[in-house]
Structures are given as C-alpha cells and as structure tokens.
Amino acid sequence: MKTGQEYIQSLKKMKTEIYFMGEQIENILDSPYIRPHINTAAVTYDIAFEPETMDLATAVSPYTGKKINRFTHIQQDAEDMVKKSKLLRAIGQKTGTCFQRCVGWDAMNAVYSVSYEIDRKYGTKYQEKVIDFVKYIQENDYMVVGGMTDPKGDRGLPPHQQPDPDVFVHVAERRKDGIIVRGAKAHQTGAANSHEILVMPTVAMRAEDKDFAVSFAAPLDAPGVTLIFGRQTNDERKLGKLDQGNPTYGVVGGEALVIFNNVFVPWERVFMCGETEFAGMLVERFAVYHRQNYGACKAGVIDVLIGASAAMAEYNGTAKASHIRDKMIEMILMNETLHASSLAAGYESRPLPAGNYYPQTTYANITKQNITRSHYEISRLAHDIAGGLLATLPTEFDLRDPVLGPLILKYFAGAADTNTLDRIKLARLIENMTGGTSLVESMHGAGSPQAQRIGLLKNANLKQFKQMAQKICGITP
Amino acid sequence: MKVGVKFCGGCNPYIDRKKVMERVKNMLPPGKYKFEYFDWDDCEAFIAVNGCSLACARYPANQKVIVVSGFEIEGKQYSEDSLASAVVEKLSALTGDKIAP
Numbered sequence: 183m184k185t186g187q188e189y190i191q192s193l194k195k196m197k198t199e200i201y202f203m204g205e206q207i208e209n210i211l212d213s214p215y216i217r218p219h220i221n222t223a224a225v226t227y228d229i230a231f232e233p234e235t236m237d238l239a240t241a242v243s244p245y246t247g248k249k250i251n252r253f254t255h256i257q258q259d260a261e262d263m264v265k266k267s268k269l270l271r272a273i274g275q276k277t278g279t280c281f282q283r284c285v286g287w288d289a290m291n292a293v294y295s296v297s298y299e300i301d302r303k304y305g306t307k308y309q310e311k312v313i314d315f316v317k318y319i320q321e322n323d324y325m326v327v328g329g330m331t332d333p334k335g336d337r338g339l340p341p342h343q344q345p346d347p348d349v350f351v352h353v354a355e356r357r358k359d360g361i362i363v364r365g366a367k368a369h370q371t372g373a374a375n376s377h378e379i380l381v382m383p384t385v386a387m388r389a390e391d392k393d394f395a396v397s398f399a400a401p402l403d404a405p406g407v408t409l410i411f412g413r414q415t416n417d418e419r420k421l422g423k424l425d426q427g428n429p430t431y432g433v434v435g436g437e438a439l440v441i442f443n444n445v446f447v448p449w450e451r452v453f454m455c456g457e458t459e460f461a462g463m464l465v466e467r468f469a470v471y472h473r474q475n476y477g478a479c480k481a482g483v484i485d486v487l488i489g490a491s492a493a494m495a496e497y498n499g500t501a502k503a504s505h506i507r508d509k510m511i512e513m514i515l516m517n518e519t520l521h522a523s524s525l526a527a528g529y530e531s532r533p534l535p536a537g538n539y540y541p542q543t544t545y546a547n548i549t550k551q552n553i554t555r556s557h558y559e560i561s562r563l564a565h566d567i568a569g570g571l572l573a574t575l576p577t578e579f580d581l582r583d584p585v586l587g588p589l590i591l592k593y594f595a596g597a598a599d600t601n602t603l604d605r606i607k608l609a610r611l612i613e614n615m616t617g618g619t620s621l622v623e624s625m626h627g628a629g630s631p632q633a634q635r636i637g638l639l640k641n642a643n644l645k646q647f648k649q650m651a652q653k654i655c656g657i658t659p
Numbered sequence: 660m661k662v663g664v665k666f667c668g669g670c671n672p673y674i675d676r677k678k679v680m681e682r683v684k685n686m687l688p689p690g691k692y693k694f695e696y697f698d699w700d701d702c703e704a705f706i707a708v709n710g711c712s713l714a715c716a717r718y719p720a721n722q723k724v725i726v727v728s729g730f731e732i733e734g735k736q737y738s739e740d741s742l743a744s745a746v747v748e749k750l751s752a753l754t755g756d757k758i759a760p
Contacts, residue, residue: 234666234677234708236696249697261717268668275669481670521670 183240183251184323185231186224192324193220193375197403200374200438202411210374214420215411218432220375223325225276225431226253226283229269238269245317253283254320256294257539263528267478271521274482278428278615280435280623282372284479286326288471289380290316291538293397296464297453298536308453309536315399315451319378327402329367329381329440330468341387341394351381351442352393353455360448361455363396367442369626371435373409376402379440383454386462395461397454398447406445409438415618424578424607427614434623466637467540472628473550474541477524480553480624483615484517484560490611491564497605498569499597509563516556523549544641551634557624561616572613575606660754661693663702665716672710673729674739680708682743683750687758704753706746723753 184192193211200207202215210216230239230251241255241262242248257263266284273281294316297308319326332341335349344350351365367381382397400407414433419425426432454460492510495501523545530542565572571594580586581603591602614620625631652658666676683706684694695702705722709715714728725746730736737745751758 232677233664233680233694233696234669237665238668240697265668268670271670272668485670 183230183249184227186228189224189227189323189325190220192377196377196401198374198409199403199407200409200411207411215417216374216436218420218426218428218430219282219372219436222277222279222281222431222435223283223372223375225273226281226325227251227323229273229276235269235272238265238272241265243317243320245313246320248320250320251323253287253325254290254316254323255287256316257291257531258537259539260529260531263474263531263539263541264525267474267521267524267528270475270478271482271485274479275485276482277431278483278486278611279431279433279620280371280479280483281431282376282435283325284475285328285330285371285472286376286378286380287328288468288475289328289330289382290319290326291471291540292464292468293380293382293453294538295467295534295536295540296397296460298534299463300454300457300460302535304457306457311450312453315380315453322377324377325372325375326399327370327373327376327379327440328468328472329370329379330384330465331368331370332384333366333368333439334384340391341385342390342392347393350384350394351396353396354393354444356455360446361396361398361452363398363442363445363447365442367440369412369437370409370440371437371627373402373438373440374411374436378402379407382464382468383461384465386465387458389458391458391461392456395454395456395458396452397464399451399453400442400445400447402440404445406443408441408443410441412437412439416614419614422578424581425610427607427610427612433614433617434619467534469629469633470541470543470546470637473546473634474524474527476553476624476628477520477522477527477549480557481517481521481524484513484520484557487560487564487612487615488513488517490608490615491567494568494605494608494612497596497600497608498567500567506567509567513560513563516552516560520549520552520556523552544638547634547637547641550628551631551638553624554631554634558621561621564612564616568609568612571609575609575613581606660691660704660756661695661702662750663699663705663718663722664694664696665699665705665707665718666696667707667709667711667714667716669710671713674710674727674742676708676710676727679727679739679742679746680706683746686743686747687750704750706750725749725753 207213229235241252243250297312332350335344341350348365353361354364355362380399423429527541527545531539534540595602596605705724707716707718707726709728711729
C-alpha cells in the first residue's frame with residue numbers, strides 16, 4: 183500500500199498531457215488549481231495507515247491474500263458494502279470535499295460483474311483480464327478514474343447515428359494485438375491526478391452500436407490521451423488562500439474532459455468489445471454502486487457544513503435562537519437520512535452472479551435522488567444561518583492591507599469573545615462548500631435525477647401493492 | 660499479549676477515540692502488549708472503541724471484550740479523561756494481568 187506521500191510522488195512519473203487556462207500544465211503538483219485535489223486524494227491513501235481507520239480503509243485481496251487499500255477492493259460481502267459507506271463518510275469529515283477515488287472503485291466492481299456475465303454467455307475471457315487489471319491496481323495501489331460519461335452529442339440519437347461519432351468513445355479499428363479507440367469522456371473526476379482510467383459505455387445500446395459497446399483500461403498518460411481540466415466556480419481563488427475556504431483540499435473533485443485520439447489498447451485490457459446487450463447492464467451496475475456513495479461521502483462533507491453552520495451561529499451570537507436550532511435540526515435530519523439510506527443499501531446488498539456484492543438498488547437510487555435535493559436545501563439553510571456576509575466579504579488581499587485590514591476586522595466582528603478572522607474563515611468555508619460547482623456535482627454525479635426516478639419506478643412492485651390495496655378494501659377476496 | 664482493537668466508523672464522535680487509545684497504550688507497561696487493528700486472530704482480549712452510545716463497531720464473537728460507547732463503558736459513565744484508566748482496569752480484570760498504572 184502507498185502512503186499519501188508515496189502517491190503524490192508516483193504522480194511525478196506520470197506524463198499526462200493536461201491543459202488548463204490555455205496552457206499545458208507540466209507539473210500538476212505545482213499547479214495551484216490541481217494541488218488541492220491531489221492533497222484530497224492523498225487522504226484516501228494515508229487513512230489506510232491510521233489505527234482508527236485501518237479496518238475501514240483496508241481489506242484482504244481475495245486474489246493475492248495481501249492487505250490492500252479498500253479503494254482497490256472487489257466487494258466480497260455485505261460487511262464490505264457497509265464499510266464502504268462508513269469509510270466514505272469518515273474521509274468526507276476529514277476533507278470537507280470530494281476525494282475522487284470511489285468512482286474507479288465502483289467501476290472495477292461493475293466491470294468485474296458484467297465481464298463475468300459476458301463470458302458466461304459468449305465464452306469470452308474478459309473477466310480473467312479484469313482480474314489481472316484489478317491485481318495490477320491492488321499491487322501498485324493505483325488510483326483509477328471511472329470513465330462512464332460520454333459527451334453524447336444529440337441526446338435524441340443513438341451512438342451509431344451521431345453526426346460526429348466521437349461524442350461516444352468507440353472502437354475505430356480492431357487489430358490483432360488490440361483496438362484503437364476514439365472519443366472522449368466528460369466530467370471525469372480525479373482524472374488529472376489518477377494513474378488509470380477504466381472506460382465503460384454510458385448508455386444502453388442496440389446491435390448497430392457495436393463499435394460503441396466498449397470497456398477498457400488505459401493509463402492516463404497513454405499516447406493519444408489528452409485532458410482538459412474543468413473550470414470551477416471561484417477557481418481563481420486557488421491563487422490565494424483564505425478566500426478558498428478549504429485551502430488544503432479545495433472544492434469538489436477536480437473534473438476533466440478526457441480525450442482519446444486514436445489510443446491503442448491491447449486486448450489484455452479490453453473487457454467488453456461489441457457485446458451491445460450488456461452495455462445497459464454495465465451502466466446500471468456502475469450507477470447503482472456509485473449512487474450508494476452519495477449518502478456516505480456527502481454525509482461526511484455535510485457534517486462539516488453543518489458544523490460550520492453551527493459554529494457560524496455562535497460567532498454571529500444567534501446560536502440560541504429557536505429558529506436557528508430548528509434549521510440545524512432540518513440539516514441533521516436530511517443528512518442522517520442520506521446516510522441511513524446509504525447504509526441500508528449496504529446492509530441489504532446481495533451477491534451478483536460473479537460473486538461480488540451489489541447495493542440494494544432502490545436504496546441506492548433513493549440515496550442519490552435525495553442528495554439532489556438535500557444538498558441544495560442544506561446549503562440554503564447554511565446560507566440562511568450564516569448571513570449575507572457570504573456574498574459580500576472583502577477579499578483576503580484587502581484583509582492583508584495595513585489600513586483596510588483593521589477596518590474589515592472591526593466591522594465584521596461577531597459575538598463578544600469570538601475571533602473575527604475565524605468568523606471570516608468559516609464564512610468562506612460555507613460560501614465555497616455551497617457554491618455552484620459543489621451543488622452541480624451532487625445533482626449530476628452518478629446519474630442525473632431522472633435516471634434514479636426511472637430506476638425507482640422500475641423496481642417498485644406496483645402490481646403487488648395494488649393487490650394489497652384491493653384486498654384490504656374488499657375489491658378482491 | 661495481543662489485544663485486538665476495533666474502532667467504529669467515527670461518524671458521530673463524542674470522544675476522541677484515537678486519543679483514548681493512545682492514553683491506554685501509555686498507561687500500559689512498554690513492550691508487554693501488542694495492539695492489533697486488523698489481524699484479530701489469536702487476540703487474548705478485545706477493545707471496541709466507539710465514538711458514541713450507538714456502539715456500532717462489530718467485534719469477533721466469543722472474545723473477552725471491553726466496549727467503549729462514547730462516555731460509557733458497560734453501563735457506567737466516565738469523563739473523557741478517565742476513560743483510558745477505566746479501560747486499563749477492565750483489561751487487567753479480563754486478562755488476569757496485574758497492571759500497575
């Protein structure tokens with residue numbers, strides 16, 4: 183297993199081609215825009231060595247018998263699924279933001295399960311390649327991007343009818359030794375500071391979409407791979423410190439557009455190629471794995487937000503007001519509901535045909551559906567509690583000014599015996615945790631809200647529920 | 660003597676679980692006890708350190724176990740500062756090992 187420092191050092195060996203603000207970033211460790219996300223991901227490594235989190239953050243690999251970082255583990259039982267939930271909350275409490283690594287973890291489990299089922303139907307040998315890849319990731323303790331989301335172009339057309347086929351990653355050429363792929367994956371969390379990407383199709387497909395039903399793994403510095411790092415709300419604050427709110431770990435995960443420009447992938451790293459009927463299964467499996475997380479990592483992040491709001495109320499001198507306490511209750515109610523459903527998805531998980539465990543689908547969908555509302559509502563309450571200074575605070579540069587600084591501290595003082603600079607830090611934390619990018623991530627990560635709603639209706643046993651009602655009210659005996 | 664230690668997930672910590680265990684270790688004679696956080700085979704006793712009264716940390720069955728549940732150990736309330744000495748006292752009783760504070 184790697185420590186956080188060893189992970190950071192391992193990134194120096196990557197030759198990832200990445201661009202931001204019109205320039206190529208030669209050294210991501212020195213980039214103020216990317217460094218906070220590296221620091222966050224490093225926590226997923228260090229946590230495996232802390233005594234109080236070691237059991238949560240590590241597992242024994244069923245392939246090597248060695249102790250591994252849990253983020254590289256194939257889920258073996260319900261206890262693993264529950265530990266996932268608890269681990270993610272614990273890390274969220276430390277970082278106050280997305281720590282990126284769970285996407286690849288879920289992708290590995292989804293691909294592991296589907297490759298087994300493809301092999302069972304077609305006699306292919308995909309799963310043994312998946313296991314080889316998983317072992318490689320475990321032995322090197324690498325960080326994997328979950329490459330799900332294609333740009334998709336015209337959402338009304340299937341992949342094979344797109345005017346530009348590159349809006350879905352696809353096989354451009356099949357060769358004896360592997361495939362050449364083209365296309366892109368959008369919104370790729372942690373791509374800038376990961377080692378590998380595990381690509382999956384993003385929609386269910388028809389027979390004509392054969393070239394688009396592809397799943398493979400590639401190093402992020404493979405020839406032909408280009409990353410364009412995404413803009414975030416307030417990202418130029420990363421050039422400063424205090425105004426970031428969370429200067430060590432940043433906001434959200436740091437997302438990139440990952441472009442595949444005729445990238446060669448050897449057959450050993452291809453886990454699906456043309457088996458269109460399994461594309462939808464892979465999408466759903468990944469999505470459900472990932473949806474469970476939003477009541478875990480976000481629960482931890484929201485714990486921090488709730489704490490910041492409670493502290494802010496004290497700094498404002500409003501903590502004892504009944505309406506403030508009531509708002510705190512609402513925040514706690516929503517957050518614990520999120521975590522409860524994530525845990526339920528784990529406790530009620532069941533084995534897939536491949537043997538690895540899978541969250542209870544309805545509870546996972548509920549978790550994600552609720553975060554799309556709760557995070558916004560909790561943020562609204564945080565804004566309400568904190569006050570208007572979230573929107574109007576002077577900059578840290580003015581705060582440093584010998585004349586302006588004392589004036590800012592004078593006029594933004596809160597309750598007696600509280601430190602005004604601390605009040606400003608809390609306000610910046612709340613402001614940045616509830617700003618645009620972090621909320622959008624909760625809205626669309628692991629699938630947009632409508633996707634969960636479709637899942638909820640699909641899995642609800644309305645026929646039986648109707649029979650129950652009809653029996654009780656005497657329509658049927 | 661090998662003592663297994665299991666921490667809860669820490670989602671609702673009323674006590675600093677890490678600090679409590681560090682104090683326990685500092686109270687024990689050096690080199691005599693080995694604390695195991697992952698491989699719990701052959702442990703002679705077990706300490707489950709929970710941050711709150713929910714006490715969700717699961718431990719192997721049929722173990723001699725001390726369960727810390729927030730400020731409580733086996734139904735009795737302690738201050739956070741006195742939890743460690745209470746754990747050491749119970750460890751002594753469980754293992755029959757006379758531990759001088």
